Amino acid sequence: MSLFWIFIHHLAEVQTMATSKKLITKQEWEKKLADVKVRKEEMNKLVMNFLVTEGYVEAAEKFRLESGTEPDIDLATITDRMAVKKAVQSGNVVDAIEKVNDLNPEILDTNPQLFFHLQQQRLIELIRDGKVEEALEFAQEELAPRGEENQSFLEELERTVALLAFEDVTNCPVRDLLDISQRLKTASEVNAAILTSQSHEKDPKLPSLLKMLVWAQNQLDEKATYPRINDLSTAALEDPAV
Amino acid sequence: MPTSSASNHSSHPEDLIGRLNSAHTPYEVKLKALRDLKNQIIGNRTKKLAFLKLGAVNSVVSILSSAVVAGGWENREFYELVLVQCAAIIGSFACGLEEGVNAVLDAGAFPLLLNLITHINDKVADAGARSLKLIYQSKRAPEYDFLQEKNMEFLLSLLNSKNENVSGLGANIITHSCQTTLEQNTLSEAGVIERLVGLLRGSLIQRDASLESLASMIYGNPEVASKFLSPENGRALSVVVELIKDKQPRTRMLACMCLIYLRNASTSYLQDSEIKNKLVMILLELLDDPGQVGDEAPFVLSSLISQKEDMQKIAYDADVVDKLCENLNIFSFQPTRLQGTFLALADLCSKLECCRDRVIHLKVFKFVTEALAHDNPHVRSAACYFLRNVSRSVKNLSAGQFMNEAVAAPLVQLLFDSNESVQIAALGAISNVVVDFTAHKSLFMQFGGVKQLVQLSKSMESAIRINAVWALKNLAFLVNNKCKEEILLELTISTLSSLISDPEASVQEQALALVRNLVDGTLNSIDYVFGENGLLLHAIGKQLWSTSKVEVLIQGMYTLSNVASGNELHKEAVMDQLFPKTINDKETVLVMFMQSADSRLRTAAVWALVNLTFPSSPGACGRVTKLQNAGIVCQLKNIVNDPCLDVKLRARTALGQLIMFGDAS
Known part of the structure; x- marks a missing residue:
């Protein structure tokens, strides 16, 4: 500054x-x-702040050795955070959730919006893979109760389930949910939450x-x-x- | 058993718990099951409830306790993994779920977790501290006794810990358990403030935890507040002032709370207009937060503006009223938000007419009607509190803004509420709403309000009796005789007279004021106190001779004054109470009242004299003699130059009337 x-x-x-x-x-x-x-x-x-926040672990490690600048965060946690981010980006949401919970079980317990978005992403991935029955069951069992707790979740849930109603999802009004950008959005939300939990700027x-x-x-x-x-x-x- | 095959196990809740409970399951499989359980319940309220029903907490706590023992013997690293998972699960059950906290405490997890935080493995200590922190967020967590030296030492060791979760936990314990002034002072003397100030410069967790516990130590305690501001704490205040601009909304809110408690603790801190405006603007913005911060912000706002007209004006000018009303619409499904919003609106409407007008203009009454019938008792209470304050507007009250069917019906229903604090809040609202100048009182009666008020006036709970009689008193204010008769018929003279002799002085006061309102008006209404052989009059007289509570005496004297304004019979009956036959004929309580230090009682006593000695009434002469014999004239002369104008004026009138009957020297 x-x-x-x-x-x-x-x-x-x-x-x-x-x-x-x-x-x-x-x-x-x-x-x-x-x-x-x-x-x-x-x-x-x-x-260093840039390298750490963006998750360039190796570069951060090299820079630390060369410049003698100590990172303001344990570099090992960056690897964990990147692993979570990558899991979401590649559509492996269950794995991502488990990793976040290992990292800090409070994150998803105290952040209902993030938890909902991860579950929503999981539903999207099921639909993408054509697992219709599993998707319906998951929406009913896991997501519907969240919708009851929160009006805006309900609206998002309805939008997501709408994906199942279209024969050709590439040409439907909610197709943006299947976009890779949706994964990136969720991934960056998780990334920000982990950083915040580590007292680090997002x-x-x-x-x-x-x-x-x-x-x-x-x-x-x-x-x-x-x-x-x-x-x-x-x-x-x-x-x-x- | 290799972990890969363990993943083939069913993750169905019953099977999972079965595996955790079975003595034959190898620990490796149990560890896998624990992780599975953890991942199923985190963030998922429904799953938490389902697993609670299956007794999951007991299973996990017993694994935790056996792992502590087993880890001491062999394979330490493996058992540490088990400990971390167990602690995380216990914490998750306690997170935001009261049933969960109960189960965790009942299962005896608390001492086990406390042991974990001193574990040599930082990850285990972390997990234990996190879980305890979540438990301490619940009111049901056990109170921490700071007054025991051993406990204080332990607390300080927590605050000194390098582990942010452990030091944060120390601060959380203070937030949870520091309530009395003694506790605040003890903590402060033990040097806790210095340590908390140190944590303000730490991590996010430490900062927030520190702000919150500082607030709980400063709350209502000027001594601790000035210690916080003392030079030995360096620039602590400016650090907090900086934090109200922090990026994290929760940090901003907690820093605001800290500053508000500081300025509330003593009028000499943080009173400049810059900080006042800043606090209002920041809280206004936080009201928009969709999450927990937004739920809590209205309560913080309320602590800023409550009882403070200047702050209410600043908030009004910043359109806080509009924002709160808007939120009633947006967040109508969030009980905590509704409760806080109504409380903040109530505070805004406690004094300023402009706020009341604005609220009415913004048509919040449909939300009030809904809130009065809300499932959550806190919301119902808050709506009542709001209604009580907004109906202080004489203008809107007389326009009948409040006493319509949409408000009266649910309000009367609340008199039957199973929750006592809701009943008391409803009585408070009714007391104000029924002071109505139009014909709307009958509407309240139509809904069965009187009947229930009378029922509540017989409650075992004194707070309910006080408020019920208070409401009846206001209902009886300036009503026609038909209404008065209806009230008396329902209440009965014998109940009313026992309320006058209630063990609680405040009930006596309200009951007397009720009688005062009943007998005010026409000659006919004075007759009410003569029913059942003058039971009421005797009860009043008895109080005047026995109580020392000045408020009770004032109401009693005014009631007699009102009665003494009636006919000859009425006046003589009052004389009988002032000069009871059982006591020396020449002594009267009036003398004592005229010497009272309270000008209101002096006024009431002299008013009675004026009415008793009114010259045109036939028996005045006899009463004057009696009063003269009791030395009243001398007393009156003492107060003809009373500093209180009311007393002075009435005393002169009374003296004038007494002199007309002859020797008044």
Whole structure:
């Protein structure tokens, strides 16, 4: 977050100086940037945070050895979390549920919405595999009671069961449920819940830092002309258009 | 037996439990069955109930206890896996299910789990601590006695643990069991605050647990609040203030709760308008949460605004009333949410007319009618509480907004409720609703309200008697004689006179006030106290001579005052009570009342004098003599310059009337 505040601080300085649009040359800008001190350790932490949150265990391990940055979470738990995520992504929901419960039995007990979504995904997978009878039985035994407990679950359940009513599911109004994106949605919901249970942020910090950079630039655009970063992947400073 | 073949076993509940209970099942198979059971019940209320019926908790607890022993001898690692599964299952049964908590406690799981948290294997300790934490979320968990030194040491060791589940458990125990001021102070003196402040900087689990237990320690305790704010705790307050902006909704809510309890504990903290507005805005946003946080947020909001008109105004300006009314519609199927929402609305409507108007404008009454007949007693009580406060609006009351069929019918039904606190809440609502200026009182009577109120006035429970008589009193306020007669007919003079002599002073007070309302008005209504040989009048007189409760005396004196405004017979009867034959003829309670420190009692006494000595009545002269002999004139002279204007004015009138009959020196 410190990078961002340094930026805001600059912004405020520029604001007080300029009544009309101020021009800042690349040279001036780079000089100002050179005055900004960012500690290497903090940069490393940001990178580690990204690797850990996104689940790149091997990269995180290598980065730890190379940079000496300690991850804020036990790397072994990342492997477990990734295994859960992967199980959902490949449609193996029962396996995923068992793994989550091994990891922390509280997650699904205290998160009825997530539990319902996993069960719903299991139903979707049964329907996908053409196991109609099993799907019906499962919907009745496992999902119907959840629908009784919660109005919005009931609506989602009805939508899912509707898949069984169509001959050609590829062309029905609820076909999106069979999409791979539905699996990804469920997987990321599980991922976020596990991260939260480990006192970890659900999202890496790096993307939000970039978002703040873009926002700050947009603010600054109204007050000044300056070397802008247009391509985030290269972070090249473009010459200000005079 | 290899695990692969174990997976061929049926996972049917009966078979599963059979395998767990059988002495012939190898432990490897039992472990597999335990995992299976765990995965079936987690998140699944229906399955939990089904397995509870099969006695699953007992089976698991007995495996747990034998695994503890067996693991001490051989194959430690294997038995640790069994312990983890058992603890997880027990915790899941206790999670959000009162029946489950009962079964777990009955099966004796509690001491076994306590042993696990000191286990050398962190995973076992984790599992034990998690389970205990879930049990401690229930009110049925055993109370923890902080006053025992050994217990306090153990608690501190929990709070000091590096394991987040164990230290979190320590905080959860405080949240569950810290209730009295003594407990709060004992914990604070043992240095618990410092440790909890330390946990605020820990993991999510530790932070939330710490916030919640800090709140329970600060609640209503200015001493602990100021200790929390003392410099030795560093920037603890600013940490909590930061946390009201946290990403986690639950953390935000608990941090708000902490700050609210701090500001409620003492008027010198957190009173600036910035924090007031912030708290309202954050809670307003949390009301939208679809889950547990949203269920609890209205209760936290209620603690912020209850009894505080300034906070109610800020909440009103932030459209909190609208949001709450909207939620009545969206979350109508969630009992906790309904209860909290009605409570918060009740608080908003306790003082501000603008809130009452808004609620009526938003047409919440259809929800009130439903809530009054809800399955959940807490919802019924909350709806009554809301109705009581919203009907404080004289304007809307006189417009007959509340006494219509949709409200009256279910409200009268609640007088028959099996739950006493619902009955009391309903009586509270009825008391306000029946103070009605239009003809709507008859509607209440039509639904059989009077009959049931009279029944409740004979309740063994004093709180119910008080509220029932209170409601009758308000019902009798400014009604016509027909209504009064109906009330008296149902109540009977003998019941009323025994209520005047009730063991509870508050019941006496309300009963006297009821008589006061009954005799107020026409001459005919005064006759009510003369029925059954003046039973009521004697009961009143007896109280005036025997009780020391000033509230009772005030109501008694006003009742006599009302009676003394009647004809000659009425006035003489009052004199008989003030100068009873059994006591010295020259002594009267009036003298004592006129010397009372309470100006209301002085006023009531002097009012009676004014009525008794009214010059145009034929027997006034005789009464004046009697009063003079008792030294009343002297007493009156003492209070002609009374600081209370009411007393001063009436005393002068009375003195003037006494002087007209001659020697008043």
